Amino acid sequence: MRFHRSLSSSRCPPAVLERAKGKRHNRQLIGELFESWLSAGEDWMQSSVVANATRSMAQRKRGKYVMMEFRALKTRFGGPLAKQILTEKKQQQENKDANDPLTYWMKHPDVASEDFEMVRIFDSMVYEDEVQDDLTLGICASGNLDASQTRQAMQIAVGGEIEKLQSMGLGMQPGGGGNSVPAAPTEKPKKVTPISKQVTNKISSSSAKLTELMAWESKIKDNTVLSPTLLAGFATELGARKDAITSAKTTLESSYAKTLGKTDAQIQEDKELLETITTSLANVEAAFTSFNGTIKSIKLAIDPPPKKEPKAKAKAKADAAPPA
Numbered sequence: 356m357r358f359h360r361s362l363s364s365s366r367c368p369p370a371v372l373e374r375a376k377g378k379r380h381n382r383q384l385i386g387e388l389f390e391s392w393l394s395a396g397e398d399w400m401q402s403s404v405v406a407n408a409t410r411s412m413a414q415r416k417r418g419k420y421v422m423m424e425f426r427a428l429k430t431r432f433g434g435p436l437a438k439q440i441l442t443e444k445k446q447q448q449e450n451k452d453a454n455d456p457l458t459y460w461m462k463h464p465d466v467a468s469e470d471f472e473m474v475r476i477f478d479s480m481v482y483e484d485e486v487q488d489d490l491t492l493g494i495c496a497s498g499n500l501d502a503s504q505t506r507q508a509m510q511i512a513v514g515g516e517i518e519k520l521q522s523m524g525l526g527m528q529p530g531g532g533g534n535s536v537p538a539a540p541t542e543k544p545k546k547v548t549p550i551s552k553q554v555t556n557k558i559s560s561s562s563a564k565l566t567e568l569m570a571w572e573s574k575i576k577d578n579t580v581l582s583p584t585l586l587a588g589f590a591t592e593l594g595a596r597k598d599a600i601t602s603a604k605t606t607l608e609s610s611y612a613k614t615l616g617k618t619d620a621q622i623q624e625d626k627e628l629l630e631t632i633t634t635s636l637a638n639v640e641a642a643f644t645s646f647n648g649t650i651k652s653i654k655l656a657i658d659p660p661p662k663k664e665p666k667a668k669a670k671a672k673a674d675a676a677p678p679a
Contacts, residue, residue, distance in 0.1 A: 413485040421478045424463065426470040444474035549619040550632060554611045557639050561604035564646055568597050571650060574657055581656060589656070592649045599642040607635040 428437035447459040463471035548556075575589050610632045614622055622629060 415483045415485070417481045417483070419478045419481070420475055422458070422461070422473040423476050423478075424470065425472045425474070428474065428476070440476065441472065441474055444476075550622050550629070551611070551614045551617075551619065553636065554607060554614065554632060557636055558604060558607055558611065560643070561600055561607070561639060564600055564643060565597065565604075567650075568593055568600070568646065571653060575653070578657060585656065589653050592653075596642070596646040596649050600639070600646060603635065603639040603642045607632075607639055610635050 423431075425437060425441055428440055431437075432440065441460070444460040448461070451457070451459065457475065459475045461473050463473055572590065572593055575586050575593070578586055610628070613628055614632070617625075622632070
């Protein structure tokens with residue numbers, strides 16, 4: 356027997372003892388730790404309850420070269436050294452390879468003076484450090500572990516940082532077992548139309564309805580097929596619908612005038628104005644409903660849909676027709 360399944364035994368593997376700190380009274384969990392340690396060949400890094408943390412560091416450096424005027428060279432490095440640099444850069448420019456795209460020395464494009472001659476010189480170096488932390492988690496819970504025991508095993512594996520991992524959307528969620536249930540997709544919030552926009556839209560719709568109503572008035576006036584009594588009734592109905600839409604539109608326009616210069620939040624806070632607007636919108640909608648019903652009746656009388664012939668009669672006509 357290589358070891359004893361007891362934390363108080365001298366034969367208890369140190370690795371298991373270290374992992375089970377503070378969990379001495381949870382025998383089922385300790386048993387699971389022993390099994391996991393054994394199945395991994397006594398190597399926690401190969402077990403199913405493990406947290407691997409890695410950090411990679413990279414450093415980049417970026418040098419900067421500038422074309423500096425000779426007078427700036429003298430200020431920065433002193434006269435003798437600046438003169439030496441100027442001479443060397445001139446020689447580099449004269450002796451450079453034909454395939455070398457760099458410019459080491461040049462005359463100033465606007466000033467013909469030695470003080471303004473320009474040389475390519477190193478200006479600065481920038482170092483950029485990149486650090487990347489990775490955390491890889493693994494957990495295996497058998498059917499013998501309940502939710503709280505699985506959570507305890509996870510806490511042992513990650514060193515007490517389970518809450519941090521859960522906040523990142525990793526691992527088990529609070530109160531859950533080894534399996535997590537995917538969250539239901541959230542619905543996109545519906546776009547709310549500002550009240551002032553609702554009012555202007557309804558005013559525009561009212562104008563369109565009145566224009567349509569005028570077109571139907573012309574159709575009734577020009578109709579010579581229907582009886583005068585029926586046409587007069589239609590004209591009266593249209594007149595009533597016209598008055599209702601016009602009245603509701605006028606009230607709505609008056610309410611809209613009170614919203615000018617106010618934000619949507621301010622309109623919401625003005626309970627009296629909000630109630631007036633809501634009532635006006637409802638009145639316009641009711642007028643539209645009545646108008647649509649009236650137009651439907653008039654349309655059926657003036658422009659009735661063509662009657663469909665019975666299928667048998669249509670077939671007989673088709674059979675009797677001479678071949679093309």
